[in-house]
Amino acid sequence: MAGELLELGQLFVVLALTGAIALRLGLSVIPLYVVGGVLAGPYVAGRLGLPYVADGEVVTLFAEVGIVLLLFFLGLEFSLDRLLTSRTRITRSGLFDLAVNLPIGIAIGLLLGWSVVESLLLGGIVYISSSAIITKSLIDLGWIANPEAEPVLGTLVFEDLFIAVYLAVVTSLVLGGDGLGSLAQSLAIAFGFLGVLLLAVQYGSRFFAGILDVPGQEAFVLRTLAVVVPVSGVALALGVSEAVAAFFVGMGFATSGHREKIERLLAPLRDVFGAVFFFWIGVGTDPTLLAAAAVPLVLAVALTTPAKMLSGYLGGRVYDLSKRRSLRVGVGMVPRGEFSLVIAALAANGATTVMQEVIPAFAVGYVLVMSSLGTVLMEQSGTLERLVFRDEDASESTGG
Amino acid sequence: MTVYESDLPGVGKKHEVDLGDGSRLVIVTHNSGKREVFRRADADSDSEKLFELSDKLARQVGTLLEGAYFQPVQTDSIETLLGENTMLEWVEVGANSPVAGKTLAESDLRQATGASVIAIERDDEVIPSPGGNATIEAGDTLVVVGSSDACRDALSTIRGD
Numbered sequence: 439m440a441g442e443l444l445e446l447g448q449l450f451v452v453l454a455l456t457g458a459i460a461l462r463l464g465l466s467v468i469p470l471y472v473v474g475g476v477l478a479g480p481y482v483a484g485r486l487g488l489p490y491v492a493d494g495e496v497v498t499l500f501a502e503v504g505i506v507l508l509l510f511f512l513g514l515e516f517s518l519d520r521l522l523t524s525r526t527r528i529t530r531s532g533l534f535d536l537a538v539n540l541p542i543g544i545a546i547g548l549l550l551g552w553s554v555v556e557s558l559l560l561g562g563i564v565y566i567s568s569s570a571i572i573t574k575s576l577i578d579l580g581w582i583a584n585p586e587a588e589p590v591l592g593t594l595v596f597e598d599l600f601i602a603v604y605l606a607v608v609t610s611l612v613l614g615g616d617g618l619g620s621l622a623q624s625l626a627i628a629f630g631f632l633g634v635l636l637l638a639v640q641y642g643s644r645f646f647a648g649i650l651d652v653p654g655q656e657a658f659v660l661r662t663l664a665v666v667v668p669v670s671g672v673a674l675a676l677g678v679s680e681a682v683a684a685f686f687v688g689m690g691f692a693t694s695g696h697r698e699k700i701e702r703l704l705a706p707l708r709d710v711f712g713a714v715f716f717f718w719i720g721v722g723t724d725p726t727l728l729a730a731a732a733v734p735l736v737l738a739v740a741l742t743t744p745a746k747m748l749s750g751y752l753g754g755r756v757y758d759l760s761k762r763r764s765l766r767v768g769v770g771m772v773p774r775g776e777f778s779l780v781i782a783a784l785a786a787n788g789a790t791t792v793m794q795e796v797i798p799a800f801a802v803g804y805v806l807v808m809s810s811l812g813t814v815l816m817e818q819s820g821t822l823e824r825l826v827f828r829d830e831d832a833s834e835s836t837g838g
Numbered sequence: 839m840t841v842y843e844s845d846l847p848g849v850g851k852k853h854e855v856d857l858g859d860g861s862r863l864v865i866v867t868h869n870s871g872k873r874e875v876f877r878r879a880d881a882d883s884d885s886e887k888l889f890e891l892s893d894k895l896a897r898q899v900g901t902l903l904e905g906a907y908f909q910p911v912q913t914d915s916i917e918t919l920l921g922e923n924t925m926l927e928w929v930e931v932g933a934n935s936p937v938a939g940k941t942l943a944e945s946d947l948r949q950a951t952g953a954s955v956i957a958i959e960r961d962d963e964v965i966p967s968p969g970g971n972a973t974i975e976a977g978d979t980l981v982v983v984g985s986s987d988a989c990r991d992a993l994s995t996i997r998g999d
Contacts, residue, residue: 581885591848
């Protein structure tokens with residue numbers, strides 16, 4: 439027990455330190471938490487004979503809670519009404535994004551001789567942009583007040599919805615075992631369970647409102663957790679994506695009229711467990727495996743950076759933005775982060791070496807590169823805009 | 839005044855106010871309550887951040903801007919638009935006001951004008967939702983709510999013009 443508590447202590451010391459470094463350098467915390475996990479984990483600190491944090495049960499469980507809370511918050515923020523009110527523009531820019539980026543990832547996997555499921559996992563990892571990093575950069579750079587914020591955030595909403603369906607399917611593909619029969623069964627269970635959950639969300643707003651109708655913060659937080667965690671647990675026990683279950687529960691709570699209070703009170707909890715999740719991803723990453731993932735990594739970075747910029751550009755044009763602002767939308771979509779890592783964590787439960795080792799290592803390398811590259815591109819977008827549009831009239835006036 | 843409102847999923851809401859000279863004031867209200875205020879010179883420019891305020895500070899600055907504490911214009915009433923045609927007005931009761939010294943019931947404001955007095959401010963004190971037997975004194979500030987016509991009538995009654 440003492441050893442485990444000490445390990446957990448080491449974990450939080452490293453998280454606090456990397457968090458402080460991120461703040462000092464003005465970087466996103468996510469990649470730094472991952473790096474902190476790699477350095478403090480068995481593959482670096484362990485090999486150097488230093489005290490290290492093992493990939494143990496406690497850390498894994500905390501990380502799992504992190505995934506659940508990350509997706510719960512995504513569901514909480516997700517508004518079907520909002521999607522429906524501007525559905526044409528969100529759907530069109532979202533479809534550009536999906537049609538360009540997911541197939542590229544799948545193609546890279548197939549090109550390397552990976553199976554369909556493995557390629558699909560790769561596709562998901564390169565497709566999904568990081569809401570956390572992008573939103574933070576939009577605010578830091580002041581783009582949040584510019585017209586380009588709307589297509590960026592709108593496309594992210596579309597991605598969130600897609601990733602819920604994607605995770606539901608891919609979890610069954612990864613965990614469902616071999617053979618068409620067991621796969622069909624596992625898909626049936628997944629959609630049965632999630633369907634019931636979705637109905638509960640749709641018609642249970644009185645339940646969600648009632649359960650939170652309690653004075654005092656402590657009871658409020660505990661009651662929220664008492665719904666999210668067990669539902670996710672049941673999902674996982676049935677072989678269904680716990681992340682999607684948490685997403686739906688979040689959508690349910692969003693209708694309770696307590697959304698802002700939940701966000702205020704549970705955000706610190708999400709941040710703590712989320713940080714442990716990113717750290718845990720790092721702990722499980724053997725940096726020497728990055729060599730095995732080098733080829734897909736180089737291919738993916740070289741192909742998906744311009745692909746995201748192109749799909750974002752098209753998305754910006756859907757919103758009637760000028761070419762210059764549309765380019766910014768593309769640049770703004772480049773950072774990848776938390777959800778790529780959630781997919782990688784799912785892949786690690788798979789049966790093949792590619793799923794267990796190559797894809798997680800790939801995802802870590804890819805997120806580190808794309809989160810930094812994306813942030814730098816956003817900061818330097820002025821230079822980029824001048825390079826791309828030097829021949830054109832600078833005062834093009836279709837913006838606004 | 840034209841105000842454009844849009845959602846910023848995961849962040850909050852954005853309001854853009856046309857300032858009349860082609861530039862826009864952009865107010866980003868974060869879910870956390872924080873307000874960020876930007877100015878965009880024209881459609882092609884980038885928004886320049888002017889300042890940010892906490893939720894509490896924003897409300898206080900907001901009431902200052904609204905003129906709740908000081909009205910520089912030559913009028914002794916303050917008004918706030920609640921809806922399309924509903925106003926909230928603050929009006930001071932002069933020494934010669936016909937309603938000074940009367941109770942709310944005696945002043946007959948609601949019957950005569952359609953506007954209601956929802957609070958009486960007296961020195962540092964506020965009497966919220968005053969009943970019909972509450973007395974109006976010279977020097978009070980009455981907070982009146984009603985349609986703009988009703989408010990105008992109530993104001994002229996209170997001032998005695």
